Amino acid sequence: xxHPPTLDNQNKKRxxxxxxxxxxxxxxxxxxxxxxxxxxxxxxxxxxxxxxxxLPTLLLFISFLVYPFITGISLxxxxxxxxxxxxxxxxxxxxxxxxxxxxxxxxICYIMIVCDGAFDC
Numbered sequence: 001x002x003h004p005p006t007l008d009n010q011n012k013k014r015x016x017x018x019x020x021x022x023x024x025x026x027x028x029x030x031x032x033x034x035x036x037x038x039x040x041x042x043x044x045x046x047x048x049x050x051x052x053x054x055l056p057t058l059l060l061f062i063s064f065l066v067y068p069f070i071t072g073i074s075l076x077x078x079x080x081x082x083x084x085x086x087x088x089x090x091x092x093x094x095x096x097x098x099x100x101x102x103x104x105x106x107x108i109c110y111i112m113i114v115c116d117g118a119f120d121c
Contacts, residue, residue: 017087021078021094028071028097035067050120057119060107063100071097 042064051057074096081089115121 013087014085017082017090021082021090024078024094024097025075028094029075031097032068032071035064038064039068045119048118048120054115054120056107056110056115056121060104060111063104063107067097067100067104070100 042061045057045061046052074093078090078093081093111117111119111121
């Protein structure tokens with residue numbers, strides 16, 4: 001006996017959400033390990049004079065510093081939402097570390113293009 005179409009559609013959405021959550025957990029979770037090394041070395045960005053007052057440098061440092069916390073918290077919340085069958089919330093929270101990575105990339109590009117690679121612009 002076949003299931004109603006809505007139940008089958010809900011199962012497909014649930015499977016898609018589960019697969020997305022597993023992939024993002026693996027990728028973003030594994031990126032925490034190298035981010036710890038980056039955090040340890042990122043204090044060296046402030047070696048040149050004037051870099052402690054540079055907004056792009058501070059933004060880059062803060063985005064490196066908060067990545068493990070944002071990733072850990074957002075993935076835990078995403079798994080809780082998945083258990084509660086909130087598919088959209090699961091996808092949104094599982095994608096939050098991507099926002100942090102985008103901020104880091106924008107700060108790096110700004111420093112490289114506008115500041116000619118110097119952290120003290």
